[in-house]
Amino acid sequence: MRGQIDRATAPATRSVRIRRLRQSRTPLTVPAVPVHPSATKPTAAARADPTWDPCRWLPTSADELAARGWDYVDVIIISGDAYVDHPAFGTAVIGRLLEREGLRVAIVPQPNWRDDLRDFKKLGTPRLFFGVTAGCMDSMVNRYTAAKRLRSEDAYTPGGEHGFRPDYAVTVYTQILKKLHPDVPVMIGGIEASLRRVTHYDYWSDTIKPSVLVESGADLLVYGMGEQPLSEAIRLLKRGVPFSSLKTIAQTAVQLAPGAPPPKNANWEDHILYSHDECLADRALYAKNFKQIEVESNRVKARRLLQLVGDRLLVINPPYATMSEEQIDSSFDLPYTRLPHPRYRKRGPIPAYEMIKHSINMHRGCFGGCSFCTISAHQGKFVASRSKESILREVESIKQMPDFRGTITDIGGPSANMYKMKGIDQSICDACIRPSCIWPQVCRNLDTDHSPLLDIYKSVRETPGVKHAFVTSGIRYDLFLHEHAKPHAKESHEKYVEELVAHHVSGRLKVAPEHTSDEVLRVMRKPSFKYFYRFKEKFDAAKEKFGKAQFQIIPYFISSHPGSKPQDMADVAVKTKDLGFKLEQVQDFTPTPMTVATEIYATGVHPYSQQPVCVAKTPEEKQEQRSFFFWYKPEMRGALRSTLHRLGMDQTAAKLLGGESAKFEMIGGSDPGFRRDERAGPRAAPRAAKPWFGGRTRR
Numbered sequence: 001m002r003g004q005i006d007r008a009t010a011p012a013t014r015s016v017r018i019r020r021l022r023q024s025r026t027p028l029t030v031p032a033v034p035v036h037p038s039a040t041k042p043t044a045a046a047r048a049d050p051t052w053d054p055c056r057w058l059p060t061s062a063d064e065l066a067a068r069g070w071d072y073v074d075v076i077i078i079s080g081d082a083y084v085d086h087p088a089f090g091t092a093v094i095g096r097l098l099e100r101e102g103l104r105v106a107i108v109p110q111p112n113w114r115d116d117l118r119d120f121k122k123l124g125t126p127r128l129f130f131g132v133t134a135g136c137m138d139s140m141v142n143r144y145t146a147a148k149r150l151r152s153e154d155a156y157t158p159g160g161e162h163g164f165r166p167d168y169a170v171t172v173y174t175q176i177l178k179k180l181h182p183d184v185p186v187m188i189g190g191i192e193a194s195l196r197r198v199t200h201y202d203y204w205s206d207t208i209k210p211s212v213l214v215e216s217g218a219d220l221l222v223y224g225m226g227e228q229p230l231s232e233a234i235r236l237l238k239r240g241v242p243f244s245s246l247k248t249i250a251q252t253a254v255q256l257a258p259g260a261p262p263p264k265n266a267n268w269e270d271h272i273l274y275s276h277d278e279c280l281a282d283r284a285l286y287a288k289n290f291k292q293i294e295v296e297s298n299r300v301k302a303r304r305l306l307q308l309v310g311d312r313l314l315v316i317n318p319p320y321a322t323m324s325e326e327q328i329d330s331s332f333d334l335p336y337t338r339l340p341h342p343r344y345r346k347r348g349p350i351p352a353y354e355m356i357k358h359s360i361n362m363h364r365g366c367f368g369g370c371s372f373c374t375i376s377a378h379q380g381k382f383v384a385s386r387s388k389e390s391i392l393r394e395v396e397s398i399k400q401m402p403d404f405r406g407t408i409t410d411i412g413g414p415s416a417n418m419y420k421m422k423g424i425d426q427s428i429c430d431a432c433i434r435p436s437c438i439w440p441q442v443c444r445n446l447d448t449d450h451s452p453l454l455d456i457y458k459s460v461r462e463t464p465g466v467k468h469a470f471v472t473s474g475i476r477y478d479l480f481l482h483e484h485a486k487p488h489a490k491e492s493h494e495k496y497v498e499e500l501v502a503h504h505v506s507g508r509l510k511v512a513p514e515h516t517s518d519e520v521l522r523v524m525r526k527p528s529f530k531y532f533y534r535f536k537e538k539f540d541a542a543k544e545k546f547g548k549a550q551f552q553i554i555p556y557f558i559s560s561h562p563g564s565k566p567q568d569m570a571d572v573a574v575k576t577k578d579l580g581f582k583l584e585q586v587q588d589f590t591p592t593p594m595t596v597a598t599e600i601y602a603t604g605v606h607p608y609s610q611q612p613v614c615v616a617k618t619p620e621e622k623q624e625q626r627s628f629f630f631w632y633k634p635e636m637r638g639a640l641r642s643t644l645h646r647l648g649m650d651q652t653a654a655k656l657l658g659g660e661s662a663k664f665e666m667i668g669g670s671d672p673g674f675r676r677d678e679r680a681g682p683r684a685a686p687r688a689a690k691p692w693f694g695g696r697t698r699r
């Protein structure tokens with residue numbers, strides 16, 4: 001058996017090459033539904049402790065294939081993350097979905113890309129295709145901080161260890177596969193592929209890159225959540241459609257041969273984007289492209305996007321409709337073990353898994369449209385919610401976990417309180433192109449009824465065996481504080497904070513005002529800070545009512561977001577000090593691909609208005625903004641006094657830091673980190689240069 005696998009990887013004779021070619025072209029004959037764990041031969045170790053029988057997971061090695069009696073696989077998934085068999089981990093979701101489709105699926109998690117590449121050969125050649133993903137995060141975000149330094153840990157690797165994934169993982173893995181298995185199609189997906197599907201700014205190399213399809217050489221790109229496009233691809237492959245003909249599946253992108261016209265499709269209108277070369281030459285055209293991409297990705301009926309990259313046409317098909325309750329349930333109800341693969345048992349905990357293993361995700365998608373966030377670009381603006389039954393089934397699964405002690409750590413989602421929310425009149429939503437349903441005001445057509453959410457909360461906390469059910473996802477307080485709610489929704493809003501405080505706060509409740517300055521909040525597409533004051537009042541009143549004086553709000557803030565100046569950060573410091581906070585949960589803005597804020601960072605203009613927006617770019621500017629979070633630390637005081645004096649804000653310095661601001665120079669001295677030309681205040685947007693993005697020209 002092992003030999004058979006090895007033969008597949010050995011240098012191919014002519015007859016073997018022909019057989020492989022035929023395999024990749026022949027219609028798929030679906031094998032019987034894959035061998036159920038109970039039907040496979042347990043190993044000695046598995047007999048000793050059946051919990052860790054590897055046959056309960058999708059196979060990751062030749063031995064595990066052998067244990068299932070498989071001498072070939074249909075699909076091999078290469079992943080930048082460790083394999084955790086849980087619905088929060090995309091590789092497991094896709095693997096389990098393919099398994100349900102009757103395919104033989106194997107996973108190669110975190111292959112070594114620096115040795116003789118044996119990991120890319122060890123399972124042979126898949127009959128249908130390789131799937132490639134960087135994992136749950138973009139590999140660059142995973143590895144580097146906003147300051148481009150290595151992160152202290154890799155949250156998706158056992159023990160948090162570094163060195164198990166390459167930079168630009170999708171491209172690296174795909175290029176290796178194309179070299180080793182040139183006849184086998186490669187399908188790329190996951191967040192890295194999804195958010196790099198079109199010409200984009202890459203912060204880490206400071207370049208404008210073309211679609212990752214072009215850089216990697218992959219055959220098909222799936223963007224967004226993969227279940228629907230993948231199911232359609234499998235349906236077509238089963239009918240005998242060759243992989244190379246999969247060009248009109250929604251929510252996928254392909255690159256056509258030079259001169260080839262876009263495939264005909266009567267259902268889709270086309271929108272032609274500015275070409276990659278035009279984007280390289282002119283930041284205004286690049287910014288206009290982004291606006292169009294965002295508009296289309298937020299529409300119910302989007303257009304197909306076409307972009308020339310060199311002499312080849314990139315075709316990005318429109319997304320699928322939001323998943324129905326039945327569809328999303330069927331994904332969450334797949335037979336996950338909810339555990340990391342046993343191969344990691346001696347390598348230490350996987351931090352991201354430890355964080356979510358006893359938590360429940362109730363929905364996907366977010367209609368917040370925050371400028372710096374990628375969720376709506378990846379999961380969609382419209383919310384897909386699970387049924388109550390599916391959620392409660394997951395509670396039962398969690399209860400069976402050996403280390404569960406009665407605490408559900410989160411009943412949440414991308415935002416904690418968007419469950420089951422949607423437009424009241426769908427026909428209005430069908431024509432809508434707003435990037436956010438709640439900014440600049442909550443849409444009057446949005447039903448913000450929190451009753452279905454409260455019903456779930458009650459059912460989960462009353463489940464026998466559940467002692468606590470906390471909400472630790474971030475709450476959108478503007479959703480229950482807005483003025484235009486319909487009476488039935490208003491009633492639920494009144495109850496929401498009270499029920500939250502009475503039953504679902506572990507002690508610290510996360511909310512994300514992100515800034516205090518309304519000017520910056522407008523660029524962020526976040527609600528005015530006045531809503532935070534109102535939320536805090538309600539939270540404090542509920543604390544008193546339920547005798548929970550020890551409860552705290554933990555507000556999250558971002559520094560150096562486009563539009564934010566040192567004066568705005570002084571506003572954060574003063575207002576949060578007045579409210580009694582010493583901030584902990586803070587971060588510098590990270591320009592990740594495909595967000596409005598990243599496009600502003602890259603171009604210096606807002607893609608919608610084309611107006612300049614100030615941007616902190618140098619390490620000194622960023623550090624200056626960040627230092628305002630820590631006004632209470634003695635080591636920050638001197639620099640802050642100096643900065644505030646330079647800005648003509650001595651009164652603010654006195655208020656924030658106390659003492660006599662006139663003596664600032666004796667106390668703190670001047671800050672050597674500032675250049676003279678920066679003392680004049682906010683930096684104007686940079687003028688177009690060649691190249692305008694400051695990096696190398698890449699195609």
Ligand code: SF4
Pocket residue numbers: 367422423424428429430432433434436437438443444445446447
């Ligand atoms: S009409 Fe309102 S609720 Fe519907 S999509 Fe547009 S903003 Fe959202």
